[in-house]
Structures are given as structure tokens and as C-alpha cells.
Amino acid sequence: MYVMGQSTATCVCVYRFAGWTPDCNMILRMHTWFSATATSALILPDRPVDAASGMAWQNREKMPLHWTSLRSARWKSAFIAVFLVLLAVVTWFTPPGAVEAHNVLHHLNFLPLMMAGMLFGWRGAAWALLFAAFVQAPTIVRHSGRWPLDAQDQIVELSIFGVAGLIAGFLSDRERVQRMRVEATKVELEHVYTELRQKIDQMKKTERLSAAGQLAASLAHEIRNPLASISGAAGILKRGHASLANQDECLGILDKESQRLNKLLTNFLDFARPRLPRYQRIQAAALIDSVATLARHAAVLHEVELFLDLSPGLTEMECDAEQLKQVLLNLIINAVQATEGRGAVLVRGYRVQNRLHIDICDEGCGIPSDQEEKIFDPFFTTKESGTGLGLAIAANIIEQHGGLLTSARNPDKGMTFRIDLPLERPLKPGETSVVQ
Secondary structure, three states, rough: EEEHHHHHHHHHHHHHHOOOOHHHHHHHHHHHHHHHHHHHHHHHOOOOOHHHHHHHHHHOOOOOOOOOHHHHHHHHHHHHHHHHHHHHHHHHHHOOOOOOHHHHHHOHHHHOOOOOOOHHHHHHHHHHHHHHOOOOOOOOHHHHOHHHHHHHHHHHHHHHHHHHHHHHHHHHHHHHHHHHHHHHHHHHHHHHHHHHHHEEEEEHHHHHHHHHHHHHHHHHHHHHHHHHHHHHHHHHHHHEEEEEEEEEHHHHHHHHHHHHHHHHHHHHHHHOOOOOOEEEEEEEHHHHHHHHHHHHHHHHHHHHHEOOOEOOOEEEEEEEHHHHHHHHHHHHHHHHHHHOOEEEEEEEEEOOOEEEEEEEEOOOOOOOOHHHHHHHOOOOOOOOOOOOOOOHHHHHOOOOOOEEEEEEEEEOOOEEEEEEEEEEOOOOOOOOOOOO
């Protein structure tokens, strides 16, 4: 407001210096023009445009015209033209002595000129100004002889409002170009996002096929050894020259390798088609204690001490108790078997915010650093009699519970496997919890 007042005062001084003393109506019109210009600048904010966008000031960038938008533009231009014609007609028939009425009619020219600038840019404002001058020309010519002051006022006001419309048109063009660029960028980003999703889906499909191929190759390799033993034992029995001791040994080989194949295929099916968790609320401390009790017998046979450290903050959790027991028992047995000679295995359970952490620490030889990334891969094992599916199945079960199974080397010796589980069942998209 301060700037508009100063600008109005400056124009008054310029008019007085030129020998023309403006009246109160002229001062009011000056203030109206500055207000209109400032209002247009606020309505259409000046956004930063780079050098390449200078063409926007020449209105060379055209928006794509559709039939609906074209028809709407015609209605808007027709409305502006009718508005200007009505103002000219009413001004013509208004008595010259009605000064206040003429002042109101002159000020109303501001509306169609500003509308033309804001809707159609500076070119639209220029055409509207020319059309307004054309339809107002008869009135201006008629009043220039008998009422020259009114004719001058009308010319000055048309000029001022026309300049305001041109400024609003420039700003409208810049804002329209910026909006077009934002819309074009949005369409381009949507296209890139769609392509990226398609590429990701293709990569996932390729990864699944590659994993299936590796899994089949590993399974074939694991089956080959038991089949070779069975084939050899069956050949000895088939020839019929084996002694009773050799026959018993061959039968033992057949039984042992058959059980090994059955275990291998059972574990493979558990890994390939895991059962979905059946959630129920259990006491976390009681579950860990029951699994440790089951594993103490194996620890005693290997002369390994099993220690249990449970935090008093353990509460109820929601999980599949049977699956979690299977994972815990597998990890504890692995830790006991990895501990050479007399040693200790520590099972520690504690709560971190709304998650349960279970650490299984052993004092074994650990895993070589170059093989740490493979320990959860199917059929990877460092044991002579292992199938290599135990840790893979365990990781899969924990992942289905919304958790994570990780491993890390201890500072002195051995490994630590950590189970990180949420205390509440993870919700699927769009699903609400039982408590809610």
C-alpha cells in the first residue's frame, strides 16, 4: 500500500510539473491503476524462468488445443467483447452531465481488459484494448468538442487499464508456460516410472528363474551322491556273491541313503513351499526356555554347556510357536555342533522397543569371511552330513513372520546368529489389527 501511494503521489507531481492539475477523480484513477497492477502481480506470481524460456514473453509456446478448450475460449472472448460493447453503448447513451456515472463506466473498462490479459495473455489484452478503443471511439469523438475533459479522462483510463492488462498478460503467459512445463515433466516422470516398474518386474522374473535353475542344479548334485551309494550297494547284492557281513553292510547303506534322500527332499519341499504361519499369542520367555530344555540333551552329549539369559522385560508375542521352535532348535543344535571340545553356547533373549531379539552365540571355528554371504543360500553347508537347507528354511520362516535372521562373527571366536522378530503379527495392506 505504501508503494502504491508513493507511485500515485509521483504521478501527481509529474502532471503538475507539466502544467496540468489533476482533479480528485484523476488521482483516484491513478491509485486504481497502481492497485490493479499490484493485484495482478500478486495473482500471477513471478516464477523463475531460465534464459531458454524467454520465448514465453513472445507467447510462442502454444498449449495443445482441444475442441472443448477451444469452445470455452470462444465463449470467454465473446463475453469480453460483449462486455466492452455494452460499456460503449451505455456510455454513449449516458448524459454528458452525469459525471459520476461516466466515472463508474470508465472504471469498468478495467474488468474486461484485465480478464483478457489473464485469460489470453498479452496478445489478448492488446486485441481487447484495440477493440475497446474502436467501440469507444464514437463517444470520445463526440465528447472531444463539447466535453474535452471527459474525452481526455476516457483516453487516459483506457491507456492505463490497457497497460495493466498487458502486464497481467505477460505474467499470465509466464505462469501458463511454467504450468505446461510442470505438466510435461509430470507426464515424462509417469512414463519413466512405468518403464522402471516394468524393468523391475522383468528383473524379478529373471531372478526367480535363475534361482530356480540354481536350486535345481544344487538339488541334482545333492541327490547324485546318495544315488551312487544306493546303486553300488544294489549292484553288490544283485551279483549274489557277497558274504552275510557285506549283505548287512549293503542293506545298511541302502537304508541310510534312502533316509538321507527322504530328508533331503522333505527339507527341499519345506524350503520351496513353506507353510504359512499360524499365529497365536505365546509367552516369549516360555518358548525360548522350552527349546533350550530340548537342546540340553544334545549339548550334554557334545560336552557343551548351554546358558540361558532371558531379560525380565520379555512379554507376550504373536507368532507361529511350532515354526519358531523349529528355527530356534535348528540354530542351537548348529551352535552346539560347531563348538569344538568343551565350550559354551549362550542363548540370550531381550526386547528392543516393540521387537524381540534372540541371540545364539557359540565358541566354534566360525565361518570363513569369503563364505559369510552364502550361509543362507540353499544347499550351502560346511558339514559333511548336512543338507544345506536348515539355515535357508530358518531364514524363510523368520522372513514370513516379518523378521530378519542375521549372522556375525564374534570378536574372539565363534558366530552369533540373531533373530529379530516383531512382537505383533505384521499386517497386510488394508488389514487392521485385532486390537483395533
